[in-house]
Amino acid sequence: MNIVNVxxxxxxxxxxxxxxxxxxxxxxxxxxxxxxxxxxxxxxxLAKLLMGLLKADKGIITIKDIILNEDSVYEIRDYVGVVFQNPDNQFIGSTVADDIAFGLENKLVESEKMPAIIETYAQKVGMFPYLQSEPTKLSGGQKQRVAIAGVLAMDLNVIIFDEATSMLDPKGKEDIKTLIKELHINSEMTIISITHDMEEVTNSDFVVILSDGKVLDSGEPSTVLYKEDLLKQAKLDLPYALKLQKALEAVDLKVDKNIQLEEVVENLCQLYLND
Ligand SMILES: Nc1ncnc2c1ncn2[C@@H]1O[C@H](COP(=O)(O)OP(=O)(O)OP(=O)(O)O)[C@@H](O)[C@H]1O
Ligand SMILES: [Mg+2]
Structure with a gap:
């Protein structure tokens, strides 16, 4: 069953x-x-259009069988949430806790249930010690964590992450990726992740490649990511597995069994340095 139809x-x-x-x-x-x-x-x-923050000139967006229009937009926002790449525009509350609460209030969650939900999600994104802090005084990465907690806490059907971990340090990125994966596996939640991380794409179920405002291709990563010319046309990097395969092919590993291990290692190092 399709949950989003563009x-x-x-x-x-x-x-x-x-x-x-x-x-x-x-x-x-x-x-x-x-x-x-x-x-x-x-x-x-595209993310803004899916949330009804911009109005399409042409075409139809359907979410959960509801056609997005001026009348349905508020209902649709009960199902779809987004975390944008620049978290600065996303804060309204005077404390981190208020901010996470904002989405819950919109979803009419009972007020006595809110503190536990807020604390759980603040904990999950590593922002529990900052619950009473002023959002404007946080670093970019901390703001992103709060924005992610706010959206995750809302228990939505579809969450769009628009490069939502771009400001996070490597460990933070990994932690949030794992958290999102866990939530995704343990629920029916549909994740739409806008990313430049080809490894994340490799591990996703479905990929849409945009170039110059057009869909160049879409499908399962195992099919789409092998189209090297298409990736080049879209100005995208090759996924690591494909690079590795090419590097091994370059030393003709399959054909020449007498190949020296040093030569393989040298090729892989070269690949790594060129990356
Ligand atoms: N508010 C705006 N007014 C006019 N043009 C805009 C506006 N926002 C974006 N654009 C233009 O629309 C095009 C698409 O922008 P968009 O932000 O959707 O790209 P993107 O794929 O998200 O890029 P990035 O990877 O840099 O985040 C760009 O050419 C941009 O200059
Ligand atoms: Mg963008």
Whole structure:
């Protein structure tokens, strides 16, 4: 069953400059979908359109069988949430706890249940000690963690992460990735992750490749990521497994059994250094 259906969607910020050009794709309920594309390809614009923060010029967005329009937008936001790449625009409360509570209030969660939910999610993203801090005084990565906690706490059907871990340190990125995966596995939650991380794409269920406002391809990563020319056209990096395979092919490992291990290692090092 598809939970998101985008049909022939077009959008321009300015007249005659189309940022999204007649794009169509479907996202399965409960999937972990990645959306990739070069800078300016239209990914964040697409995320805003899916949330009804921008209005399409043409096309239809359906979420949970509800067609997104001015009347349905508030209902749709009960099901879909987004964490944007720049967390600065996402704070309204005077404390971190208020901020996480904001989404819960919108979902009409009973007030006596809120503290436990807020504490659980603050803990999950490592922000429990900051619950009474002022959000504006946090670092970029800490703000992202709070924004992620706020959205996760809302128990939504679809969450869009728009490069939501871009400001996190490597350990933080890994922790949040693991947390999202756990939540995804343990629930019916559909994850849409806008990312430049090709390893994350490799591990997702479905990938949509955007280039210049168009869908270049979509499908299972095991199929799409082997299309080297397509990745080049989309200005995307090759996934590590493919790079490794190419490096091993370069030393002709399969054909020449007498190949020296040093030569293989040298090739892999070269690959690593060129990365
Ligand atoms: N508010 C705006 N007004 C006018 N043009 C805009 C606006 N926001 C984005 N654009 C333009 O729309 C295009 C797509 O931008 P968008 O932010 O969706 O790209 P993106 O794929 O998210 O890029 P990135 O990887 O850098 O985040 C870009 O050419 C950008 O300049
Ligand atoms: Mg963006």
């Amino acid at each position: 049909e022939n969607l077009s959008f321009s910020y300015e007249e005659n400059i189309e940022v999204l050009k007649d794009i169509s794709f479907k996202i399965k309920k409960g999937s972990y979908t990645t959306i990739v594309g070069h800078n300016g390809s239209g990914k964040s614009t």
